[in-house]
Amino acid sequence: MTLIQLAQYLSYFMAIYLFAYSYVLGLKISDSTRPVRGFTFILSVVMAFVFSGFTYTFS
Numbered sequence: 001m002t003l004i005q006l007a008q009y010l011s012y013f014m015a016i017y018l019f020a021y022s023y024v025l026g027l028k029i030s031d032s033t034r035p036v037r038g039f040t041f042i043l044s045v046v047m048a049f050v051f052s053g054f055t056y057t058f059s
Contacts, residue, residue: 018048
């Protein structure tokens with residue numbers, strides 16, 4: 001396995017993980033009745049798109 005393939009697999013799985021994490025975090029935020037901080041949600045969504053872009057770059 002080359003370094004390019006390893007980077008592609010890593011970025012692919014990180015994108016999937018971050019999209020799933022942001023989905024679950026969004027469900028928790030929407031169910032909350034008190035004020036929430038959305039920095040973690042926003043950061044995970046942005047990084048998921050960054051890693052999906054890396055996946056496209058390494059393919």
